[in-house]
Amino acid sequence: MLFDLPDHDTLYRALLARDDRYDGHAFVCVSSTGVFCRLTCPARKPKRENCTFHDTVGACIEAGFRPCKRCHPLQPMASGDPAIAAMLAALDERPAFRWSETDVVRMGFDPSTIRRSFKRQFGMTFLEMARQRRLRDGFETMSSGGKVIEAQIDAQFDSASAFSAAFARLLGRAPGRLDRAPLLFADWVSTPLGDMISVTSQTELHLLEFTDRKALKTELGKLDAQCKGRLGIGQTAPGQQLKAELAAFFAGTSAVFATPLAYHGAPFAQLVWDELRRIPPGVTRSYSQIAAQIGRPEATRAVGRANGANQIALVVPCHRVIGADGALTGYGGGLWRKQKLLEIERQYLPAPQERAQP
Incomplete structure (x- = not known):
């Protein structure tokens, strides 16, 4: 797992030294490229600040x-499985092609076998990999001020309709x-999770x-209505500040988020969200504890609903709220992400001697 790797500084020194002891066991993701x-x-x-490290290519x-x-x-995985090698080669040859399971069959492979093989090796299916490779490129072109046709070309889509x-599947409306x-700018943010x-x-x-x-398209639709349709793509100063703070968070250097926030919710929900932000990194609270903290001990279920309605993940840390029995309970980003976020935040806990001080 990612968090069993050595610390960021050790891995960065290994990267500078091209240390082959980590080959196949650690990979570096470079945000600038x-x-x-x-x-x-x-x-x-x-x-250094542009690097994050993972233990798998997936x-x-x-x-x-x-x-x-x-x-x-990707070569070691491809060399170990001829089917994976063939599919990766096909993807490199036709990155703009809209792959389907029918195309996998035409290449002589069983779709379910390919699906399992890619999921096992990379954590995602072949079709998911193909789509991911294309869409991000187009989004980033538009975010930097490029035209839709330029984004389509950079994303290597054959047709404007595709x-x-x-x-539209992602944002709820076509780029045109x-x-x-x-008034509001959507931007793509890459994170280790x-x-x-x-x-x-x-x-x-x-x-x-x-x-x-799943709720992303609905949430974007509500924001779009609130700004009377003036939702677009682009970069802003708060957006760039957020990216820098997220990079520091995942690099283990800071858990402070100072980007100004705009809440979209009822006063009670906003009260809950403010309380969530007071939970220290590495610490968890139950729904009932949050309810008691805001002076509404009878409102445990309402706290749960407000927690689920939060649409500013990580910065408003709803992942720090767990069940009274210690269970992780639901999380819109997936329980696996909730677990990993809590693992990340353990490094931000004070040292035992610091916690013991009055």
Whole structure:
């Protein structure tokens, strides 16, 4: 698992030294390029703050990074399974192709076998890998001010309709229907636990959710209605501040989030969200404890609903709330992410001697 790896500084030194002892056991994701590499990669070394480390290529792909074309981090998996090698080669040859299980059959493979093999090796299916590789590129082009046609080309979609459909599944509307002078800006955020979408104004963060959260499209729709359709794609100062704070959080250097927030919820929910932000990193609270803390001990269920309605993940740390029996309970981003976030935050707990001081 990611958190069994050595600390960030040790891995970064290994990257600089091209230490082959970590080959196949650790990979570096570089936020400035969007690629992931072996630690022995001969490419120019990235800055420390642009690096995150994972123990599997699947975790790198799930976080939205593409394999490096110099060190070929997928090769060991491909060489160990001819079917995987054939499918990866086909994907490299036709990255713009809209793959389906019918195409897998045409190549002479059983779709269920390919699905299991990719899931086992990479943590995602072949079809998920193909879609992930294309959509992020297009989104980032538009976020940087590029035109829709440029984004379509960068995402290597054959047709405008296919590109529009992929965007609509994610954001709830096609790229051509996004406002060109928006009040709210959607942006792509890569993290070690998967890709996220942020929505910011020029002054505040309004939403931060994982792209696979089922409620994302509904939440985006509500924000779009509130800004009277003026939702677009782009980068803002709060959005860039958020990315820097998330990078520090996952690198283990800071758990402080100072990006200004804009809440969208009833006063009671906002009261709960404020209380969530007072929970220290590495500490958990139950729903009943939150209810008592805000002076509403009878409102445990209402606290649970407010917790589930939070649409600013990580920054408003609803993952720090667990059941009274210690169970993780529900989490919109998936219980596996909740577990990993709590594991990450253990490093932010004070040392035992510090906790013992009055």
